[in-house]
Amino acid sequence: MNDTPEAGARPLARRLGVASLALGVPMLAAPDAVARVAGVDDDSLAPDVVRAVGARELLHAVMLLAGSPKLVWTRVLGDAVDLAVLGRALADRTGERRTRVTAATAAVAGITALDLYAALRSRRAGQHRRGRPGPLHLTATVTIRSSPSDVYDHWRDFERLPTFLRHLRSVTVEADGRSTWVANAPIRRTVRWQAEMTGDEPGRRISWKSLPGADVDNAGTVHFAPTPDGTGTELKVSLHYDVPGGAIGRAVARFWGEEPSQQVHDDLRRLKAIIETGDVVRSDALPDGPESGHQMSQRPAQPPTPATKAKKIRTGRPERAATKGTS
Amino acid sequence: MRALCWEAPTKVGIHNVPDPTILSPRDAIVQITSTAICGSDLHLYDGYIPAMVPGDILGHEFMGEVVEVGSGVGNLRQGDRVVVPFPIACGNCGACQRELYSVCENSNPNAAFAEKLLGHSSCGMFGYSHLTGGYAGGQAEYVRVPFADVGPMKIDDDLTDEQVLFLTDIFPTGYMGADMCGIKPGDVVAIWGAGPVGLFAVVSAYLLGASKVIAIDRLPERLAKAESQGAHTLNYEETSVLEELRDLTAGRGPDHCIDAVGMEAHTDMSVVQAYDKAKQLARLQTDRGEALREAILACANGGTVSIIGVYGGFMDKFPTGSLMNRSLTVRTGQAHVHRYLPRLLEHVRNGDVDPTFVISHRMSLDEGPKGYDLFKNKLDECVKVVLTP
Numbered sequence: 001m002n003d004t005p006e007a008g009a010r011p012l013a014r015r016l017g018v019a020s021l022a023l024g025v026p027m028l029a030a031p032d033a034v035a036r037v038a039g040v041d042d043d044s045l046a047p048d049v050v051r052a053v054g055a056r057e058l059l060h061a062v063m064l065l066a067g068s069p070k071l072v073w074t075r076v077l078g079d080a081v082d083l084a085v086l087g088r089a090l091a092d093r094t095g096e097r098r099t100r101v102t103a104a105t106a107a108v109a110g111i112t113a114l115d116l117y118a119a120l121r122s123r124r125a126g127q128h129r130r131g132r133p134g135p136l137h138l139t140a141t142v143t144i145r146s147s148p149s150d151v152y153d154h155w156r157d158f159e160r161l162p163t164f165l166r167h168l169r170s171v172t173v174e175a176d177g178r179s180t181w182v183a184n185a186p187i188r189r190t191v192r193w194q195a196e197m198t199g200d201e202p203g204r205r206i207s208w209k210s211l212p213g214a215d216v217d218n219a220g221t222v223h224f225a226p227t228p229d230g231t232g233t234e235l236k237v238s239l240h241y242d243v244p245g246g247a248i249g250r251a252v253a254r255f256w257g258e259e260p261s262q263q264v265h266d267d268l269r270r271l272k273a274i275i276e277t278g279d280v281v282r283s284d285a286l287p288d289g290p291e292s293g294h295q296m297s298q299r300p301a302q303p304p305t306p307a308t309k310a311k312k313i314r315t316g317r318p319e320r321a322a323t324k325g326t327s
Numbered sequence: 328m329r330a331l332c333w334e335a336p337t338k339v340g341i342h343n344v345p346d347p348t349i350l351s352p353r354d355a356i357v358q359i360t361s362t363a364i365c366g367s368d369l370h371l372y373d374g375y376i377p378a379m380v381p382g383d384i385l386g387h388e389f390m391g392e393v394v395e396v397g398s399g400v401g402n403l404r405q406g407d408r409v410v411v412p413f414p415i416a417c418g419n420c421g422a423c424q425r426e427l428y429s430v431c432e433n434s435n436p437n438a439a440f441a442e443k444l445l446g447h448s449s450c451g452m453f454g455y456s457h458l459t460g461g462y463a464g465g466q467a468e469y470v471r472v473p474f475a476d477v478g479p480m481k482i483d484d485d486l487t488d489e490q491v492l493f494l495t496d497i498f499p500t501g502y503m504g505a506d507m508c509g510i511k512p513g514d515v516v517a518i519w520g521a522g523p524v525g526l527f528a529v530v531s532a533y534l535l536g537a538s539k540v541i542a543i544d545r546l547p548e549r550l551a552k553a554e555s556q557g558a559h560t561l562n563y564e565e566t567s568v569l570e571e572l573r574d575l576t577a578g579r580g581p582d583h584c585i586d587a588v589g590m591e592a593h594t595d596m597s598v599v600q601a602y603d604k605a606k607q608l609a610r611l612q613t614d615r616g617e618a619l620r621e622a623i624l625a626c627a628n629g630g631t632v633s634i635i636g637v638y639g640g641f642m643d644k645f646p647t648g649s650l651m652n653r654s655l656t657v658r659t660g661q662a663h664v665h666r667y668l669p670r671l672l673e674h675v676r677n678g679d680v681d682p683t684f685v686i687s688h689r690m691s692l693d694e695g696p697k698g699y700d701l702f703k704n705k706l707d708e709c710v711k712v713v714l715t716p
Contacts (some may be wrong), residue, residue, distance in 0.1 A: 093456070145421050231423065265439060273433045276419040278399065281436045281473070282350045285380070285452060285461025292439040300382030301454065301461045303347040303471065 012118045012164040013072050017064030019073070019111075020057045027054025039100025040089050053082065072118045079112035137240050138261045145232040146275050148224040149203040153276060156224055158204060164270040164280070166291070167263060178211070190216035217242050235266060235271075262292045328336040329716070330384045330467035332697040337703070339696050341386065347463065347471035347537030353400030355475030358408060359555040362389035362465050362692070364712045365413075365496055367520050367589070367637045369703050371456060375590060375607075376639050378440065378457040381396035384613045387413035387453040388495045389486060391647025393479070409479035411472055413496045415462065418477035422450075429661035433626045434473065434485040435460045443583060444640065449661060456525035468693055468716045480668050489514040489713065491676055493527070493682045498671055500662040501527025501587065502534075504635035507658035508583035517572055517625060518579035519618040521549040521560070523685045523711045524635060525587035529558045530680055532585075543568055545593070548708040552684060572625045580627035588618035589636025606643060623649050685711040692716040 027034050031047040031054070040046040056078055063071040083271035086105040092102050094284070144151050154160070158179055162168040169182040169190060178196050185191040193214030207217040218241035225234045239258075269290045270280045280289030285298045332342045347356055370386075385466050390410040393403050403409065415435075416428035423431050434451035435441060441448035446703050451473075452465015463470060472479060477681060482491050501524045516532040518525050521544035528600050532540045533556070542553035543561045550560040561571050572581055593600070594616045602684050603615040619634065626632055632655055650657065674680045687710040690698050698712040 145419065145424070161684075231424075262439065269438060271434075272420075273417075277417045277433050277474070278353065279351045280452070281417075281433050281460075283349075283436050283460040284384075284463040284471070285457055286436040289434040290439065295626070296463055298380055298437075298457055300332070300380045300384075301457065301463045302332070302344045302382055302384055303463055304344045304350075315475055 013064050013069035016072060016075060016115065016118055017061050020061035020064060024054045024057030024061060027051065027057060037100065038086075038089075038104040039093065039097045043089075049085065053078075069118070073116060076112065076119050079108060079115055082108050083112065123157040136242060137238070138262070138264060139236060139238045140233065140261065140264040140268055141236045142265075142272050143227060144236055144272045144275050147203075148226055148233045149277060151233040151235055152206070152224045154202045154271070155224075156200075156202075164274055165267050166270070180277065181194055181210075183216070185216075193218070235268065237268065239264070266290045266292055329692060330463070330470040331386065331692065331714075332381075333371060333383045333385055334381050337565050339699055341693055341695065342382070344382075344463075344467070347469050348596065349395060349397045350383050350471065351473060352397040353474050353476055354397045355369060355393050355400055355403055355478070356395040357389075357391040357411065357465075357470050357472050358394045359389050359391040359465055359468060359716050360390070361387050361388045361492045362406075362467075362714050363492055363497075363714070364388075364466075364525060364695070364714070366702075367455070368448070368699070370590060370637055372641065372699055372703060373591065374458045376458065377444070378437075380457060383454070383456070383461075383468050384463040385454045386464035386466030387455055388492065388497065389453075389470060390482070390492050390495065391465075391470075393475075394469070396475060400477065403479060404478050405418065407479075408482045408484065409464070410455075410482055410491050410494045410668075411470075412478045412480075412499075412668065413452055413455075414478075414661060414664055415453065415460070415473055416477055416665055417474050423477075424491050426663055426666045427660075428607075428665040437461060440611060452661075458464050460543055465691065466714060468692070471502055478665060480672065481631050482672075486675065487683075489683045489686060490681070491672065493523070493685070494664075494668055494671055494675070496662065496664065497523045497685070498527045498531075499664040499667040500524050500527075500635050500680055502531040502667050502671060503660070503662045504528045504587060504633045505531035505535050505537070505583075506667075507633040507660075508532070508535075508585065510537050510629045511537050511584060512536050514582040515539045515541070515576055515579075516585065517543065517622070518558075518585045518587055519622050520560075520587035520589075520636060521546070521553040522587065525549075525585075526552055526556065526685050526710075527682070528585050528635070529553050529556045532555060532583075534674065534679065537583075539575075541572065541581065546705055546708075548687070549710055555684065557674045564604065568621060569625055576627070577673045580625050580630065583631045583633060584622035584626040585633045586619045586622045586636045586685075590614040590616075590638045592616060592618040592636075603643070604643045610703055614638045614640055616642040616645065620644065623655065626653070629654045631656045631658060633657075635662070637661075686713055688712040690714055691707060 031050040034050045035041040035046040060075050063074060086108060090101050090105060100277055102263050158171045158173050161171050166184050169184060171179055171181050173179045178194055180194050181191050182192050193216055194211040195208045196211060198209045199205055203224060205223050206220060209222040210217050220239040223236040227234055273281045282289055284301045287304045328344060328346050329341055330344045331339055334340050341686040345585045361558050368385055371379060391481045393405055393407040393409060396403050416431040417425050417433040420611050421430035429450050431450035435448045437457055437460050438448035451460030451462055453462050453473055510532060514537050516537045518528045523540045525542060528541050529542055542558040543563055544550050545562055545564045550562060553560050561568055569671060622632055688707060690712060695714050698714060699709050701709040
């Protein structure tokens with residue numbers, strides 16, 4: 001569900017890392033043979049140069065296999081040095097030797113092209129997709145036994161969102177239709193942003209986008225569609241966002257159990273329970289309702305002591321009696 | 328209040344814990360008058376169901392008196408005597424509307440957890456691990472009952488606790504096992520396991536029109552109870568079950584086979600048993616499946632295999648070839664207790680069934696740990712333990 005475009009650049013960088021290893025080892029082990037193939041074995045300095053290049057290749061291999069795909073830029077730099085050296089070697093040589101140096105130069109040029117492609121791809125991966133304010137994307141869905149217009153109304157009342165979107169503290173809708181959102185955040189205590197609606201079709205779709213200056217850039221769409229049998233609503237949330245602090249911020253957030261896709265699923269589960277049953281579902285282990293972040297550290301299934309008593313969550317909806325009971 | 332809590336595998340104890348309170352408008356608080364230890368409690372006791380936390384209050388078969396109701400509960404009042412179904416069901420979701428109460432879509436707040444193991448979640452259940460929500464159970468003095476406007480059923484004073492207590496789980500579970508078979512007059516039904524659920528499956532199969540019911544177990548006291556309800560009995564330690572079933576049905580096999588054993592099956596085929604047990608102990612499989620395997624192989628062509636014994640995860644050597652090539656139908660599920668409660672209460676009231684025949688031990692709640700030990704180790708001819716706080 002979490003889809004980071006950076007992931008696409010990684011396999012290529014890894015393959016180049018393996019290639020670096022394959023190039024570096026023979027250069028270090030048999031520099032004379034490599035120099036012969038490249039047509040520069042007539043120069044007494046050649047084996048040392050080849051050995052140095054081999055050592056550099058191993059360094060590339062380590063960086064690309066263990067580090068960020070962006071390190072492929074170091075290969076591009078190395079390629080430039082290699083081409084310069086080979087260019088000089090080419091100028092001095094003639095005949096059959098010149099053919100061999102030309103072939104070696106062509107091979108390095110090919111590798112350079114591949115390295116450059118990988119480097120540019122890794123750079124693009126860091127950028128956001130067109131018009132989307134964050135590199136992170138997630139979707140979540142739920143089926144709710146209520147009409148699309150009813151579920152839409154529930155979501156459209158933005159000030160009521162914090163009743164089921166657990167990480168929201170408050171949403172304030174201003175006269176001009178813009179809204180101010182305040183959410184709990186793991187590193188800073190709260191984050192804040194202003195948002196405007198970018199689409200609003202009653203009973204079908206709500207879209208919004210944060211305005212410049214947001215602590216967390218985000219945009220999203222909620223789709224409401226009837227279930228095939230017409231008894232309920234299929235709700236789909238699609239979010240694009242970034243977390244303050246970039247990759248490090250995301251890693252820290254995850255460490256604190258703020259796994260975004262799971263959070264959204266929990267949120268939708270709470271919304272379903274509120275609409276269908278009138279309240280979030282509370283067990284003794286989870287008196288505040290679904291919260292997957294607490295999965296590994298749940299309190300025992302015993303009545304909560306007064307200190308851990310459920311937070312009063314205003315559900316903003318009168319409780320609904322069962323429509324069909326057996327008693 | 329005092330409550331029976333799980334401490335570690337095969338270790339339970341009586342603890343002082345906070346009294347339950349209303350957390351949601353549709354909650355009620357029930358003061359327990361009778362509660363029972365269920366065979367499925369033994370899977371928790373033994374540690375075969377994942378996600379137990381030390382301190383979890385056990386117990387999902389209980390009844391008592393309503394002492395407090397939330398503002399959203401219109402059908403119950405203080406002082407009402409109720410039995411409470413073990414599945415917690417909201418009554419509003421798509422599953423509840425189709426009377427599939429044990430797969431209620433809302434009542435398990437740990438659904439995300441269950442989805443990882445099961446694909447989708449079942450309902451929340453009282454005292455039945457964190458996989459089914461982490462709800463405190465009813466082997467205690469009081470219990471909080473969520474969705475009290477849907478689950479609890481009022482009981483008139485002329486019926487005793489022991490007559491109606493088993494309507495919370497084992498009677499509806501046994502009944503559903505027989506109901507899922509679609510029994511027609513003339514049908515032969517074989518039931519693996521003559522524990523309390525298997526015994527109620529015997530009773531229910533006859534209620535639903537079976538001509539002959541065969542009960543399979545190894546414990547004489549259980550086989551005797553099955554016989555008292557009209558079953559033909561087989562002791563699998565003394566005979567070859569598959570051969571006997573073939574003989575009893577002139578080669579056809581039983582029309583319907585009910586597995587009332589579940590994940591901790593015991594068999595006389597020592598090699599298979601050792602293999603299953605070793606894999607289970609090594610956590611390479613969670614379910615020992617000899618009863619289910621035998622039920623499938625025994626079943627008549629075109630027949631029904633109905634699974635009400637509890638399974639938790641995965642099983643090896645599942646006879647898919649026999650299942651597929653012989654047009655068998657498999658039906659299964661945790662009991663949709665709410666669906667069956669009214670008609671089974673009628674059967675008790677009419678005197679068609681006296682559920683008290685399964686009880687072998689009556690104890691105080693404080694003696695609960697001893698009850699678990701007797702039941703688990705099949706000591707003192709233990710079949711069913713009822714506890715009173």
